Amino acid sequence: MGNKKRYRFATEVIHAAQEPHKWNGATTTPVFQTASYVHETAENLSDTFSGKKADFIYSRLSNPTNTVLEKKLCMLEGGQGAVVMSSGMSAITNTCMALLRAGDEFVSGNSLFMSTYLLFTSVFKKYDINAKLVPTNDLDELEKNITAKTRFIYMETIGNPGMDIPDLKKISEIAHRYGLPLIVDNTIATPYLCKPIEIGADVVIHSTTKFLSGHGNAPGGVVIDSGSFDWNQERFPDFKPFIERKGDLALLDKIWREHHINFGTTQAPFHSYLTMTGLETFVLRMERQLENAMSVANYLKDRPEVEWVNYPGLSDHPSHESGKKQFSGKGFGAMLTFGLKDQKTCFDMINNLELIYHLANLGDCKTLIIHPWSSQYVSFTDEVKLQLGIKPGLIRLSVGIEHIKDITNDLGCAISKTD
Ligand SMILES: Cc1ncc(COP(=O)(O)O)c(C=O)c1O
Structure with missing residues (x-):
């Protein structure tokens, strides 16, 4: 063109x-x-x-x-x-x-x-x-x-x-x-x-x-x-x-x-x-979001309450090599999912957040969170949800450009207050 x-x-x-x-x-x-x-x-x-x-x-x-x-x-x-x-x-x-x-x-x-x-x-x-x-x-x-x-x-x-x-x-x-x-x-x-x-x-x-x-x-x-x-x-x-x-x-x-x-x-x-x-700020945002997403994945991985973290930037992720081979080398995306015990724990955690926005979207410069099982997929049967890998304890996070400590502090405090 x-x-x-x-x-x-x-x-x-x-x-x-x-x-x-x-x-x-x-x-x-x-x-x-x-x-x-x-x-x-x-x-x-x-x-x-x-x-x-x-x-x-x-x-x-x-x-x-x-x-x-x-x-x-x-x-x-x-x-x-x-x-x-x-x-x-x-x-x-x-x-x-x-x-x-x-x-x-x-x-x-x-x-x-x-x-x-x-x-x-x-x-x-x-x-x-x-x-x-x-x-x-x-x-x-x-x-x-x-x-x-x-x-x-x-x-x-x-x-x-x-x-x-x-x-x-x-x-x-x-x-x-x-x-x-x-x-x-x-x-x-x-x-x-x-x-x-x-x-x-x-x-x-x-x-x-x-x-x-x-x-x-x-x-x-x-x-x-x-x-x-x-x-x-x-x-x-x-x-x-x-x-x-x-x-x-x-x-x-x-x-x-x-x-x-x-x-x-x-x-x-x-x-x-x-x-x-x-x-106009796409590249700057992406640099920060990719860096923040990697840090959040590592932070969540070390929290005992978090059962698993699904992020291709982690070296043991099944798609890590595929991302390394095909991507520009600058990261693995700014979205990740992670697992807590069950739906109640996820709800408690989301309700405890003070900074992170709870809504149905991703890719914003703000950090966004959602519990897909009870929201986007609520009309799906449990059987289909499970086939698609959507579990009651799954949370999706789109990581923004805020200061990393504020993102991890908000997540950490919200997770600590769950039982
Ligand atoms: C991967 C992907 N493709 C397409 C869409 C649909 O985009 P829109 O909401 O702009 O119609 C979404 C929305 O979340 C998405 O995540």
Whole structure:
């Protein structure tokens, strides 16, 4: 995207796609708070609708503030094109729907964010779509589940809240051997730690609500297309018109044209503005959050009341080597889970906290905590919860940028007061 000089990641995250000279010198991208765009001639609007000209028509379709964020995120992930959407779930739903037809199948790692899990196993069933969930790193099982009806492979770089890290290189090799794209949700690892496209993924998805915006104030999502997958295959006959229109970016065009603009999953330009403001401190936040997360994991590991800690930064974690091999060497994510005796102990501990926010979100610069068994997963049967590794004594923590001693003191005091 663009021929501008490329800088290091920490610089690009601030400057990529920014063009102050176009905006009367404004140093932040303006919020184009408009539903529609005037065209001076009938010919111009007609040419824009037909795709002969690139221009803005209506903000459900595209918006100049959103376009800047799209270019920026695309550069950060090393893609060729991107579309921002109203939430991470919009990005996941639109991408999957663009790829799937009734009767199709796909194979996914089973370590999934709760709504993604419900979308795959429940919502898609209504459309006769079969999501085959396999253990994230069981490559034999993954390969065995590929059939003529399979349309893609799906993984999370760090499972939420399973904390497992798939071997994306090996998985992409299997996917490509069968002519399938690999889609990766990179929300928890972020491009600061992992760039799935460089490893072999074809599409990257984010909930920008989390670490990328970083302040818990801007729901959003993005789909980034590597532009490197060949859609011109027998398995994808429905891609023909999109290949003719957009070539390598056929999938992104299909996602945008068939689903995003018709489902109306538009990103509010103000949310893009907030996300870009958040991105300016992304690298600094990540440095601190990764360091804090490692310290919190070590602190909790040594507390006698804590039965276990699930954090890939710990050297005995089953995904530690996978993270070391595929990540940038700067850490293992800022989210972890840990175990207390039972639900009552978890409730007591959460109710004793003074600093840490108790809420359903992650990736904020504040430390956040939740008891998934009784909240996000409350409508799931115990059997399914246990299959997904959600236990009554499990607590999920998203570690923020506060002073480490204040985080560990708050956790420590709250744990001490439980019986
Ligand atoms: C890994 C992952 N993917 C996707 C989502 C969905 O994002 P959003 O809440 O922005 O729709 C979440 C939300 O927590 C998530 O953790």
